[in-house]
Amino acid sequence: MKKVILFSRNDLVNLYGGIGQHLIGAINIVHLAYSKEEEQILRERYNVVDIINFKGEISQLIGQEQIDLDLIHQIDQLIIDQTNNRFCLNSCIQSDRTFANMDYNEILILVQVYYKFWNNLIEKLRFDCLLHEPVALFFLQIASVICKKHGAEYLTQIQVFGETKYNWIFVSADSGFSIEMPKALAEIDSSDEDKHKRAEKFLDNFRKDFELILPELASKDRNSGTANVFGFWLKIIKTIAKHIFNKRENKQEGSDPENALERYLSRNKSRLSDRLKNLWDEQFYLRYDNFDPNKDYYYYPMHMEPEAVVLYWGDGIYKNQIKLIENIAAQLPPNSFLYVKVHPIVKEERHFIDYKRVRAIPNVKLLGSAVSGKLIISQCKGLLTINGTSGFEAVLLNKPVYVFGNSFYDLSNRVFKIKNIRDLREVLYQNHNQVLKDDESLYRFVLAYLQISHPGYTAYYSNYRELLKIGHNKNVEEVSIGIKEYFT
Missing domain, CATH: 3.40.50 (Rossmann fold)
Known part of the structure; x- marks a missing residue:
């Protein structure tokens, strides 16, 4: 046992x-x-x-x-x-x-x-x-x-x-790699007609619409032209109330080294003035760009921070997503844009200055969380990610995926591992006009994936x-x- x-x-x-x-x-x-x-x-x-x-x-x-x-x-x-x-x-x-x-x-x-x-x-x-x-x-x-x-x-x-x-799968907690996928891929016989139909049915179901996935968890875009002003002030009140509550709670935690996590949370939640200013700037000064599917574009969905995928599953290299976005944009072919989408679930408020830096890059467009990620992927030239689940969506939508970290979908032949940002330009140029279609390798990958997933x-x-x-x-x-x- x-x-x-x-x-x-x-x-x-x-x-x-x-x-x-x-x-x-x-x-x-x-x-x-x-x-x-x-x-x-x-x-x-x-x-x-x-x-x-x-x-x-x-x-x-x-x-x-x-x-x-x-x-x-x-x-x-x-x-x-x-x-x-x-x-x-x-x-x-x-x-x-x-x-x-x-x-x-x-x-x-x-x-x-x-x-x-x-x-x-x-x-x-x-x-x-x-x-x-x-x-x-x-x-x-x-x-x-x-x-x-x-x-x-x-x-x-x-x-x-x-x-x-x-549905869920087991992955290595250290890297995000699926430890079951290699064996599952080796054992798959996609020539079986029933299995082939199973893969096709899964792909058809995934591709049938471009609605937001789990919209109940998504934060609302805060643009002054569209956001509910009452909702904004309610957010301000909740932030102040939460700050007061956490300050009282954290007084109970000691200053010993073993309380490092609790001290971090206390410090992070104590900068009330910074958080309020950040909320104000996002509400009244942040502007998102419009999504135009007719542009020649690549897509980078921002990761939630702090999160394992940025810190550890990205090998500790891509902690600064803003710098990564700048580097990606610099490697794109001429007249190609990079759409950057705000993460739909906000764990800790991102600094307003980060969004300003993103919008200052000439060939980058910043999209709000209300735009469907699947819709953006469906027309893109390729998706770039440290290792987010959007990369898996792109695999299922037959798009090249450029991964900087480690992921559970690494073994798909749609995935290109980028070990050094300087290597990105060459592979982007090579794949720029590539059109991927459903094939045997995709069916095998999907069937292996379905085999290791659980309800x-x-x-x-x-x-x-x-x-x-x-x-x-x-x-x-x-x-x-x-x-x-x-x-x-």
């Missing part, structure tokens, strides 16, 4: 608490709670008895910790080896936004403590898999590195398009599930079936 650690942090506690109940007897489940809050929910709501408290364990370890340079060098080499040279210790540190403005020695202490925690845990429990959200912070990346060292998996579930309303909703972040009106009990039962299939 496989031993799987379910690491509950924030809203994931409800997903993992629920599926843990359905997997009893099929998988050996170990519950790891991020803090006392998640531990309490697991005990009271899901009747879990044995729980490891992550922050509690870290607090005990950190008290007596001193910097050990030999251990630091050992950790550095381990990261280099286990990430195949994608990262070293310092690039990991730079990718963790919670380490910003922390003392370097404090960071090294935390590095050692996180390493010791995960190394001790896997040596003690000998688990087969850690299941959690994508790597977005160092304490998760070092978990991934140590899992690889010991032959365990660190997996995450991401929402994808499928044959039911909500259910796993994006238990913020209040997304509530906004989509997804029933919790039925959903966790459905998700549990896919997990059981994978591990048994």
Whole structure:
């Protein structure tokens, strides 16, 4: 029987608490709670008895910790080896936004403590898999590195398009690569008529309209000519109220190094004047361009920040999306434009100056989130992305995809991996007039993808599930079936 650690942090506690109940007897489940809050929910709501408290364990370890340079060098080499040279210790540190403005020695202490925690845990429990959200912070990346060292998996579930309303697949939490896709592709026989029809049906269903995907989660464009003024002032009031609430809540958090994440959140939410000015500028000064499908154009959909795809799945290189956009625009063929679309889900408000910089680039047009991404893709010369799901949409719409990071659709022959921005111009020029059509390779890729996808909703972040009106009990039962299939 496989031993799987379910690491509950924030809203994931409800997903993992629920599926843990359905997997009893099929998988050996170990519950790891991020803090006392998640531990309490697991005990009271899901009747879990044995729980490891992550922050509690870290607090005990950190008290007596001193910097050990030999251990630091050992950790550095381990990261280099286990990430195949994608990262070293310092690039990991730079990718963790919670380490910003922390003392370097404090960071090294935390590095050692996180390493010791995960190394001790896997040596003690000998688990087969850690299941959690994508790597977005160092304490998760070092978990991934140590899992690889010991032959365990660190997996995450991401929402994808499928044959039911909500679907998910397993990917490597460290890179976003689908670990099941190579085997699935090797085993697919697309010459089977029924399978061929299945692929065609999936593609037809995906292409039947160009409506926004999950419009319930999309933020509204704030242009002074179209935005509701009452809605704007309501946003201002909510921002102030949330600031006051968070300030009170964060006073309860200590200043110890193990509270780095909480201190980051506190700092980020304390700049009330900056946030209000940003909202004002976006409302009254930001202008979006009109979408013209008749232009010769490429498409770059902006990624949500902070997010794993920008920080870790992009190998820590593409943290500055604005600079990446400038570099892409500079490589385009003459008389070609780059449409840049604002991400429909805003996790943290982007600075207004970023949008000004984008609009200042002569061959770039800035689009609001209300424009359908699928519509933009349908007429583009190619899509450029670090590794977002829009790249997968482009694959299904027969468009070349230029990927700077790592993604679950890497194995499609529609995807071109760009390792260096200086290599982009040559491949863009080569493919500029290329027209892709449905072929055997696309059908094989689609069938392999459908084989590894599972029904259910796993994006238990913020209040997304509530906004989509997804029933919790039925959903966790459905998700549990896919997990059981994978591990048994």
